[in-house]
Amino acid sequence: MSIKKYFNLLFEVKNDKPELNRARYKALSKQIPIMYGIVMVDMLALSYTHFSHTPIFLSLLIPALLLPLTIYRSVMILKTDIDTLTDREIKSRLQTINYLAVIIGVICISWAINLMNYGDAYTNSHAAFFICLTSIGVITCLMHLYQSAIIISAVVVVPGAFYFALSDQQVFNAISVNILLVVGAMLFVMFRYSLDFTNLIENQQKLEQQSKIMKILNTENVRLANLDSLTMLPNRRSFFAQLNKIIQMRTVSKDPFVVGMLDLDGFKQVNDLYGHPVGDQLLIDVSDRLKKALNKDAFLARLGGDEFGIIFNNPGTEQELMEIGNQICNILRIPFEMQEGTAKVAGTVGFATFPTAGETATTLFERADYALCYSKQNCKGTVVMFSEEHETIIREVSTIAHRLREADLTNELNIVYQPVVNSAELQTVSFEALARWESPILGNIPPNVFIRSAEQSGMISQLTAILLKKTLETVSKWPDYMRVSFNLSTFDLCSHESTLKLLTIIKKSGVSPKRITLEITETAVMQDYNRALEGLNLFRQLGCKIALDDFGTGYSSLSYIQRMPIDKLKIDRSFILDIETSKATRDIVRTIADLCRNLNLECVVEGVETKEQIDLLTEMGLNIIQGYYFSQPLNEADALKYMQNEIPSMQPRLAIG
Numbered sequence: 001m002s003i004k005k006y007f008n009l010l011f012e013v014k015n016d017k018p019e020l021n022r023a024r025y026k027a028l029s030k031q032i033p034i035m036y037g038i039v040m041v042d043m044l045a046l047s048y049t050h051f052s053h054t055p056i057f058l059s060l061l062i063p064a065l066l067l068p069l070t071i072y073r074s075v076m077i078l079k080t081d082i083d084t085l086t087d088r089e090i091k092s093r094l095q096t097i098n099y100l101a102v103i104i105g106v107i108c109i110s111w112a113i114n115l116m117n118y119g120d121a122y123t124n125s126h127a128a129f130f131i132c133l134t135s136i137g138v139i140t141c142l143m144h145l146y147q148s149a150i151i152i153s154a155v156v157v158v159p160g161a162f163y164f165a166l167s168d169q170q171v172f173n174a175i176s177v178n179i180l181l182v183v184g185a186m187l188f189v190m191f192r193y194s195l196d197f198t199n200l201i202e203n204q205q206k207l208e209q210q211s212k213i214m215k216i217l218n219t220e221n222v223r224l225a226n227l228d229s230l231t232m233l234p235n236r237r238s239f240f241a242q243l244n245k246i247i248q249m250r251t252v253s254k255d256p257f258v259v260g261m262l263d264l265d266g267f268k269q270v271n272d273l274y275g276h277p278v279g280d281q282l283l284i285d286v287s288d289r290l291k292k293a294l295n296k297d298a299f300l301a302r303l304g305g306d307e308f309g310i311i312f313n314n315p316g317t318e319q320e321l322m323e324i325g326n327q328i329c330n331i332l333r334i335p336f337e338m339q340e341g342t343a344k345v346a347g348t349v350g351f352a353t354f355p356t357a358g359e360t361a362t363t364l365f366e367r368a369d370y371a372l373c374y375s376k377q378n379c380k381g382t383v384v385m386f387s388e389e390h391e392t393i394i395r396e397v398s399t400i401a402h403r404l405r406e407a408d409l410t411n412e413l414n415i416v417y418q419p420v421v422n423s424a425e426l427q428t429v430s431f432e433a434l435a436r437w438e439s440p441i442l443g444n445i446p447p448n449v450f451i452r453s454a455e456q457s458g459m460i461s462q463l464t465a466i467l468l469k470k471t472l473e474t475v476s477k478w479p480d481y482m483r484v485s486f487n488l489s490t491f492d493l494c495s496h497e498s499t500l501k502l503l504t505i506i507k508k509s510g511v512s513p514k515r516i517t518l519e520i521t522e523t524a525v526m527q528d529y530n531r532a533l534e535g536l537n538l539f540r541q542l543g544c545k546i547a548l549d550d551f552g553t554g555y556s557s558l559s560y561i562q563r564m565p566i567d568k569l570k571i572d573r574s575f576i577l578d579i580e581t582s583k584a585t586r587d588i589v590r591t592i593a594d595l596c597r598n599l600n601l602e603c604v605v606e607g608v609e610t611k612e613q614i615d616l617l618t619e620m621g622l623n624i625i626q627g628y629y630f631s632q633p634l635n636e637a638d639a640l641k642y643m644q645n646e647i648p649s650m651q652p653r654l655a656i657g
């Protein structure tokens, strides 16, 4: 090995482990001032004991030169903020410590040996004491920089020991052996310690790196957990977190903000018609359009399925907000051009304002959802703002739901029967069973109100079962040729259990299923098409007929009608209201009549009240009529009388109460 290599090995501080160097320097920065303190105090003490025997330049000059240097170095080291030093600076400082170890070490040993030429036995012993103990103290203080410890041993301890060994005093010869053994043992222990220290720092570094990676992964996990993977919008969890955050911030100021809910109309059909990949692409395109339509103040999230949530942080006036809502509806109405074809959807929007519509996340969300449902039922494809009027309805519905739960339903629920008449033959062909609830507390509640309330509060299955049992009990007393229509709710078809429960009631009633028609609405089927289909097929297999009620008010999708197991269509009352005055309505009704003929479906017209309406319908070939013109719904006894009277007279009659 060349001299340069030895030199490098001894003095060069490597920079391949900068964190280790930094840790070494940190430890040394606390020990080096102590080390200089030891050196200077020891030197001054030695200088003092030799002052009277030696030339003044020797006893005083060297300590006087070293003192400012050690003070300057100590202050400089103590004042440095190590965290601000670069890796290169740290390395260079460590290197300086190595160089200074040689310089100061050589000066000190030369000085002490020189002093020994002058004194007596005591003072010489003090000099030997100085060489041994000071070098042990210095080596101990430099233990974190192993090279420096070796340098001190090489330039101080070894020459010192050599000098003592050459002395003709046996005491010094013994000291020489002692110091070599002690320093040798110290270097061995320090070498082991240095390895442990290196391992410790490296492990610490690994741990820090792992913890950094964990932090990054954690941040990424949190990001993904709050993101909708399809549209890359914030998801439901993120939406509620944001909602809670803004509520917390505005609890005191009560500055208004708005929660918006958006639901796509017709998304299900796109999914069914073109398949899920196209449905997914449509959702991505919808979210892109929404992002463009909203300004940066708004927080847009996909809540699931075809439902989106928006938080308007600074909503402006109600009029401005409604304009944004309408704009959203308009941009969603523009057809989406997909590879597989053109998809048309619409958006319905509900808004609820903080704090007027609610002050908690749940209330605001529910109210925006309510406004959305209200809009869906009454003015699909538009915007509705939750208002006081809705508040009143909610209160009523919740009162009704509460009363329904408390009610003795078997006694309080009743059925009335409205005749369905063949106007050509003036012969009643069936009766529609219509539910009535007379609450002892609330009075008469309209069926669509308490049925909706029962649906919302999860009581509908229980209600339908009671109504069906009562209806079939009555029908079992009627002549065999008389048929009955019974209305099913959306939820009766949604679960397999409720369908089975109704099938069992029919089987046990003793009434032939052939006499029973079950009326369903398109909305009921659209909720869960496949399950509804399964349920309807079970009723049909038993022998029941299926009628599509309120036809024309829902989706009226021809592809669905063709695929659905139905026997009848019931044209909704809303068409009959203006059939005499509107040509467009007449055309629609005529088209529905043609559709029924082509699909071989029976067609019933609801809500017929006048002779003129009957004449128009007869001209269109529509003869199966239900409406006040023939009769209002009748109670059980009156319906029986009606049947008995019809046989002799067979004349149309007006309402009997």
Ligand code: C2E
Pocket: 418, 433, 434, 435, 436, 446, 447, 448, 451, 467, 487, 488, 489, 519, 549, 550, 573, 606, 607, 608, 609, 626, 627, 628, 629, 633
């Ligand atoms: P729906 O099944 O379409 O029943 C026809 C509704 O039109 C009945 O109202 C009936 O009284 C009314 N109506 C019949 N002819 C005329 C007419 O000439 N003029 C006018 N203005 N109205 C007429 P109702 O009994 O109030 O029932 C309303 C809705 O409540 C029903 O519509 C049906 O959807 C629901 N409903 C009634 N009973 C039940 C039931 O037992 N179960 C379920 N799930 N729903 C029921």
Ligand code: MG
Pocket: 432, 487, 519, 549
């Ligand atoms: Mg009906």
Ligand code: MG
Pocket: 549, 550, 570, 572, 573, 606
């Ligand atoms: Mg109807």
